[in-house]
Amino acid sequence: MPFLFCRPETFITPLNSTEVQHAVAQVLETQTKTLFFNATTYYGKIDATEFRVSSGNSKLLDFGNPKVKGIIQSENPTKITLYYGLPVVVLCFFLIFPLTFVPAAFLSEQMVINGVDREPEFWERLLFAVMGTVVPGIIFFFNVIVPLMNTRSSLKRALKIKAIQKDSNI
Secondary structure (H helix, E strand, O other): OOOOOOOOEEEEEOOOHHHHHHHHHHHHHOEEEEOOEEEEEEEEEEOOOEEEEEEEOOOOOHHHOOEEEEEEEEOOOEEEEEEEEOOHHHHHHHHHHHHHHHHHHHHOOOEEEOOEEEOOOHHHHHHHHHHHHHHHHHHHHHHHHHHHHHHHHHHHHHHOOEEOOOOOOO
16 A cells, blocks of 8 residues: 555564554554544554554545554564555645635736725735635644544554664664
């Protein structure tokens, strides 16, 4: 599964590979609830040396959910590499807004503002451009980045993983 904007991290865990598979299976069974609604549900699959976890509200719309792929590299100590993936379709959808609003804000000669057809002032152009970028950015952050961070922290907590310290001699 190739990821766009892939950022791998390697960790060490005290668990062996079967315990890692069991811990990931427990994460996949987890459902977070807020009042009466399912807030987070984890989907995925587990193989012998790798696992994939996706968080979202719908398994049907999995292409829009952030994904985490983990590869068990070695035993004693067990090394796990986690790859984080952003949903490309959702990212492209939210890029449409800035690519549309920013040029329209600064290249249009006339706009209807408060029912008057006139040339907008600079602050009005800037407000139009910012609204076309900030609002979709906030929606993208809360629908994609926050679930990805929650999935990452759930896996780190379940697998009891620690970051590998870099050698200072290299």
